[in-house]
Amino acid sequence: MSMSLEVFQQRILPMKDKLYRLALRLLFNGHDAEDVVQEVMIRLWSRREEWGQWQNLEAYCMTAVKNGCLDRLRKKQLQPVREEGAWDVNSHDKDPQEKMIAKETFMQIRRCMDELPQNQQLVIQLREVEGFSYNEIAEVLGISLDQVKVNLFRARNAIKKSITQTESSWKENR
Amino acid sequence: MEREQVAQLLEKYWQVETTVEEEKMLAEYFRGTDVPLEWASYREIFSFYEQEKEVTPGEELEERIMEQVRPRVRLRGAWWAAAACIVLLLGLEPLFRMSEGKRVEQRVVVVKDTYDDPQQALAAVQKALLIASRNMNKGLHPLK
Numbered sequence: 512m513s514m515s516l517e518v519f520q521q522r523i524l525p526m527k528d529k530l531y532r533l534a535l536r537l538l539f540n541g542h543d544a545e546d547v548v549q550e551v552m553i554r555l556w557s558r559r560e561e562w563g564q565w566q567n568l569e570a571y572c573m574t575a576v577k578n579g580c581l582d583r584l585r586k587k588q589l590q591p592v593r594e595e596g597a598w599d600v601n602s603h604d605k606d607p608q609e610k611m612i613a614k615e616t617f618m619q620i621r622r623c624m625d626e627l628p629q630n631q632q633l634v635i636q637l638r639e640v641e642g643f644s645y646n647e648i649a650e651v652l653g654i655s656l657d658q659v660k661v662n663l664f665r666a667r668n669a670i671k672k673s674i675t676q677t678e679s680s681w682k683e684n685r
Numbered sequence: 686m687e688r689e690q691v692a693q694l695l696e697k698y699w700q701v702e703t704t705v706e707e708e709k710m711l712a713e714y715f716r717g718t719d720v721p722l723e724w725a726s727y728r729e730i731f732s733f734y735e736q737e738k739e740v741t742p743g744e745e746l747e748e749r750i751m752e753q754v755r756p757r758v759r760l761r762g763a764w765w766a767a768a769a770c771i772v773l774l775l776g777l778e779p780l781f782r783m784s785e786g787k788r789v790e791q792r793v794v795v796v797k798d799t800y801d802d803p804q805q806a807l808a809a810v811q812k813a814l815l816i817a818s819r820n821m822n823k824g825l826h827p828l829k
Contacts, residue, residue: 519754524747531742545742552750616729617736639734642705664701671699674726 515559523555526569529641530576536636537580537629547579573651577633616674623673624666630654631666638663686714688721695727769821770814 527548534544551572565571624632633652637643643651648659686694694711697703703711714720715731800806 516755520751524750527746527750528741531746532737532740535740541742545746548742549746549750549753553753556754616726617733620730620733636737639708640737642709644705660701667699667701670730671727674729 515562518562519556519559522568523552523572526572527552529569530572532640533573533633533636534576534580536632537577538583539625543583544580547576547583551575551579567647567650570647570650573637574653577651620670620674623670627666627669628662630658631662631669634659634662635666635670686710691724695724765825766818766821770817773817773821 530548530551531544534547535541538544538547554575555572562568624635627635630652634648637648637651645656645659649656652659654662691711691714694703694707698708698711712731712735715724715728716735720728800809
């Protein structure tokens with residue numbers, strides 16, 4: 512096995528899940544998200560001579576996926592084609608009642624998240640789901656550190672507000 | 686983690702002042718069962734993000750990517766080996782004939798009955814092909 516193929520399989524290919532989640536956040540469609548990830552991976556492979564020059568391979572890949580998604584949205588000149596159940600994952604071992612309530616709140620959080628401005632959505636995705644540092648987020652999104660924090664502040668508080676509000680109205684209605 | 690500490694971390698969290706490490710501590714805390722009711726909705730938020738981490742693409746994506754990355758190389762290698770074996774056998778044939786000289790008729794007889802056991806014959810052929818392909822690979826190596 513060639514050296515670069517080994518590097519590809521051990522360092523780049525495992526990023527596919529993260530890249531997919533980012534693409535899904537932007538495109539709301541599993542098929543389109545997979546297509547973009549595939550395109551980026553193949554392009555990365557064809558440029559394997561340049562790998563050594565890249566500072567942060569992960570940030571580079573995330574940026575490439577983000578740009579790929581934005582290109583795709585621009586070309587289509589359409590709203591993203593939302594796919595039902597794209598976000599579904601195997602639910603964990605909760606009892607059915609608990610699962611149903613959890614599902615309801617999760618849907619609420621997702622709805623709130625989907626309605627946030629794009630950069631706030633991306634900051635939430637990169638920070639809360641992928642655990643990226645502010646610097647990495649700034650690099651991927653091409654915005655300043657302050658903007659990262661402002662976006663994260665607004666997004667976190669919007670999500671908090673959405674869920675605590677519905678909860679109190681739900682209690683009042685009983 | 687003490688309740689007091691959690692409250693402090695939460696305060697920092699909403700102000701966007703927590704580190705990645707501290708956020709991991711919060712996530713860990715809310716994964717537990719010992720969360721007071723007043724924080725129940727925060728627990729939902731954190732477990733929502735936990736669930737988001739489980740979202741993955743279809744299993745065939747990796748295959749589709751590797752198909753485009755790997756097999757052309759492997760296929761080319763296989764064709765080279767097959768072609769090399771044929772060329773080698775064709776090339777060696779006259780050499781055999783020459784070195785055997787006049788004993789051609791004898792050779793025909795000998796060739797006919799080299800092995801009594803078909804298993805043994807097969808093993809001999811496989812060994813010859815293996816040597817041929819190994820040498821071919823050795824020869825191709827500097828080309829890569």
